[in-house]
Amino acid sequence: MNLCIVGTGYVGLVSAACFAEMGNTVCCVDVNPKVVDMLRQGKVHIYEPGLEQLVQRNTSEGRLTFTTDLAEGLENALFVFVCVGTPSRADGSCDLSYVHQVARQVGQTMKDYKIVVDKSTVPVGTADQVKALIGEELARRGLDLEFDVVSNPEFLKEGDAVSDFMKPDRVVVGTENVRTAKLLEALYAPFARSRDKLVVMGVRSAEMTKYAANCMLATKISFINEIANICERVGADVRDVRMGIGSDSRIGYHFIYPGVGYGGSCFPKDVKALIRTAREHDFTPQLLESVDEVNDRQKLVLPGKIRAYFAEQGGVEGKTLALWGLAFKASTDDVREAPALAMIRALTAAGMRVRAFDPVAGATARQALGENDLLEINGKDQYAILEGADALAVVTEWNQFRNPDFGRMKKLLKAPIVFDGRNLYQPETMAANGFAYFGIGRKPVAS
Numbered sequence: 001m002n003l004c005i006v007g008t009g010y011v012g013l014v015s016a017a018c019f020a021e022m023g024n025t026v027c028c029v030d031v032n033p034k035v036v037d038m039l040r041q042g043k044v045h046i047y048e049p050g051l052e053q054l055v056q057r058n059t060s061e062g063r064l065t066f067t068t069d070l071a072e073g074l075e076n077a078l079f080v081f082v083c084v085g086t087p088s089r090a091d092g093s094c095d096l097s098y099v100h101q102v103a104r105q106v107g108q109t110m111k112d113y114k115i116v117v118d119k120s121t122v123p124v125g126t127a128d129q130v131k132a133l134i135g136e137e138l139a140r141r142g143l144d145l146e147f148d149v150v151s152n153p154e155f156l157k158e159g160d161a162v163s164d165f166m167k168p169d170r171v172v173v174g175t176e177n178v179r180t181a182k183l184l185e186a187l188y189a190p191f192a193r194s195r196d197k198l199v200v201m202g203v204r205s206a207e208m209t210k211y212a213a214n215c216m217l218a219t220k221i222s223f224i225n226e227i228a229n230i231c232e233r234v235g236a237d238v239r240d241v242r243m244g245i246g247s248d249s250r251i252g253y254h255f256i257y258p259g260v261g262y263g264g265s266c267f268p269k270d271v272k273a274l275i276r277t278a279r280e281h282d283f284t285p286q287l288l289e290s291v292d293e294v295n296d297r298q299k300l301v302l303p304g305k306i307r308a309y310f311a312e313q314g315g316v317e318g319k320t321l322a323l324w325g326l327a328f329k330a331s332t333d334d335v336r337e338a339p340a341l342a343m344i345r346a347l348t349a350a351g352m353r354v355r356a357f358d359p360v361a362g363a364t365a366r367q368a369l370g371e372n373d374l375l376e377i378n379g380k381d382q383y384a385i386l387e388g389a390d391a392l393a394v395v396t397e398w399n400q401f402r403n404p405d406f407g408r409m410k411k412l413l414k415a416p417i418v419f420d421g422r423n424l425y426q427p428e429t430m431a432a433n434g435f436a437y438f439g440i441g442r443k444p445v446a447s
């Protein structure tokens with residue numbers, strides 16, 4: 001089948017490469033000429049395991065092409081996937097300007113029947129807006145071409161994007177048109193060989209399903225973070241509590257890891273957007289508002305522990321913190337809404353020096369944080385930043401931080417103090433190695 005994918009970010013590029021891998025012919029369109037140039041040379045501008053090889057193979061075999069020209073992308077395509085960003089506006093609502101822009105451009109450019117598939121995460125009712133905008137532009141051109149607008153939200157996770165796309169739990173398709181549903185079923189059939197995965201529903205239900213999924217997962221994280229904060233105060237250990245509740249299959253072990261709060265380009269913005277939608281419809285989304293507030297508060301829990309620890313030594317001003325991890329989670333270079341950024345801003349504002357290491361997110365973090373005399377970012381060596389630092393904070397759960405050389409760490413740090421925002425280490429092990437250790441919701445152990 002012939003596809004046009006508009007937007008070559010995490011969702012667009014992964015979808016394009018995976019569809020091409022299954023034998024489809026895919027033309028990707030992006031407004032950013034630098035990105036398109038890089039992709040044409042087989043270089044991928046984002047860090048996503050396995051993606052570059054997939055892009056290179058399909059490009060060299062002619063199934064995957066890149067352009068800045070939407071007309072070229074639409075030329076032979078039956079499906080037009082909209083994969084552009086839908087960031088938060090200052091008031092928390094979803095900024096649909098890129099989606100609207102694409103809809104208008106499609107209406108201005110299309111020459112024959114198209115199925116416009118919205119993969120971007122968009123509020124309920126957006127497909128109707130897209131339909132109206134395309135119709136408006138066609139009318140301006142005096143054309144009466146047929147087209148369809150479908151919702152097909154994406155559920156991949158960054159860091160696992162390729163395998164999530166290749167083996168989805170489900171494929172949600174929102175359309176009232178049986179023929180269109182059949183065509184999408186055929187397109188997705190290679191990703192659903194083990195079992196039937198297509199869930200077909202109305203367009204509005206599909207748009208809502210995406211928000212419901214992300215809000216459910218965000219709720220689980222805020223819930224366990226709340227439990228962790230209570231555990232700390234009552235002398236319980238959240239690690240044991242997680243094992244205890246996770247064993248109940250109705251609860252499960254997944255997505256109940258406490259930590260530094262959820263970040264990324266999806267949960268924070270999608271929870272806020274659904275809150276806005278509910279409020280616009282005169283409904284107070286009490287639970288979602290709490291999920292969001294608990295998360296904002298959680299991002300400051302670790303900096304709070306650091307400040308409390310150094311309070312007895314005259315505060316954090318002039319002290320140096322070594323920080324492991326800048327990305328919002330492991331296996332990505334994405335720092336959008338990353339808890340590490342909130343932490344760095346809070347601590348450097350209080351006069352603390354921060355020396356940070358991340359295996360891949362150094363450049364994106366530097367760009368997001370801008371100039372800051374109190375911040376130094378090192379992308380080469382997790383141990384080098386420890387030398388002479390007053391403490392270490394671990395913020396992202398990269399594998400290389402899970403089993404570090406504690407002896408070497410102890411020699412390099414000025415004092416053996418670890419603030420563990422991901423509960424990677426055991427309090428008993430840390431105490432045995434002579435570290436003062438502060439996790440999230442852990443039972444204190446005397447060193």
Ligand SMILES: NC(=O)c1ccc[n+]([C@@H]2O[C@H](COP(=O)([O-])OP(=O)(O)OC[C@H]3O[C@@H](n4cnc5c(N)ncnc54)[C@H](O)[C@@H]3O)[C@@H](O)[C@H]2O)c1
Pocket residue numbers: 006007008009010011012029030031032035083084085086098101102119120121122154155156157158265266
């Ligand atoms: N990142 C994820 O893990 C993820 C997962 C599921 C769903 N989503 C949703 O998918 C959408 C895209 O997210 P992303 O993270 O891939 O975004 P992104 O910011 O990584 O990429 C968006 C791309 O769209 C391009 N673009 C913007 N306007 C354009 C236009 N008019 N024509 C062509 N290209 C244009 C940008 O240049 C950019 O390369 C969002 O709605 C997001 O919420 C993201």
Ligand SMILES: O=c1ccn([C@@H]2O[C@H](COP(=O)(O)OP(=O)(O)O[C@H]3O[C@H](CO)[C@@H](O)[C@H](O)[C@H]3O)[C@@H](O)[C@H]2O)c(=O)[nH]1
Pocket residue numbers: 121154155156157158159214217221254255256257258259260261262263264265266267328329
């Ligand atoms: O038990 C957990 C699980 C996750 N997180 C944090 O939650 C955030 C989001 O993690 P994750 O969901 O793994 O990454 P995303 O790439 O943001 O993926 C989410 O957002 C995407 C965009 O909508 C969806 O497609 C995915 O299904 C959904 O998992 C990160 O900061 C994680 O550290 C926790 O704190 N505890």
